[in-house]
Amino acid sequence: MLVLGLDTATPAVTVAVHDGERVLAESTVVDARRHGELLAPAVRAVLLEAGVALGDVDAIVAGTGPGPYTGLRVGLMTAQALAATSGVPVYGVCSLDALAYGSGLDEPFLVLTDARRKEVFWARYADRRTRVEGPSVDSPDGVPGDLPVIGAGGRMYASVLGQGRVREPGAEYPTGAALAALAAERLAAGEEIGGVLTEARPIYLRRPDARVPGPPKKVTA
Known part of the structure; x- marks a missing residue:
């Protein structure tokens, strides 16, 4: 295949x-x-x-x-x-599942990536194949637990999360x-759509930054 x-x-x-x-x-x-x-x-x-x-x-x-x-x-x-x-x-x-899988970890951990706006996208895993919570978006201090953290979001906010939680080896992305x-x-394993694999549709956790312009402001009385 x-x-x-x-x-x-x-x-x-x-x-x-x-x-x-x-x-x-x-x-x-x-x-x-x-x-x-x-x-x-x-x-x-x-x-x-x-x-x-x-x-x-x-x-x-x-x-x-x-x-x-x-x-x-x-x-x-x-x-x-x-x-x-x-x-x-x-x-x-x-x-986040791909980042978790690539870590090779077989213990509970968190995956964090940069969500901009001083926030992170995160999910919690029982092991590299099993997501048990998320994906979600939060400020770094809103991420739950004391589990090890992988991903670029963890390295960016290591001072908030705690240096000991951030795993240095492995990919950031x-x-x-x-x-x-x-x-x-x-x-x-036969896990197609309806199982673990999904349709190729985006996971949006908040609205895009772009907005439809409003009407022009009046400049005359």
Whole structure:
């Protein structure tokens, strides 16, 4: 089974191809302002490195966030466009789940990513495969428990969370490799839509910053 995984829910633009047993190729570039510019070339490069065509892929999986509105939409719309072009099914995986899976931890812990506005997106896990709470958005001091913390959000607010809670090893952002590996595992177990895999729809935990402009102000009496 060939799975193409991609995620743009964080500053990382990340893509990978997984064959059900191992990662064949992957690319990750951290640049919060160039998701739209970087993603399509990364998909082409990863497919070329893996020696496969888009039509060879059995499933496309996209990180569904939570994340900032614009970057998150780039990945999801790209995944849906690729699926429509190739006739390949497309699935969604919570981006925090991918980050948790990539940690390799088999003990309770929290995943935190940057939500901007001095807040974090977070979820609680019993182990790297099992989310038991969240995703949610809160201020760093509103994150529950004394569990170990992974992810960029933990490092950003280590002074609030407590230095001893933040795990230094591991990725700050979800990777395409972890996303594709997790999806391949779930697909092999028959956990498609209605099970653990979801539709490729964004997880929005608050409204976007952009607003429809109001009527112009009157400048005459």
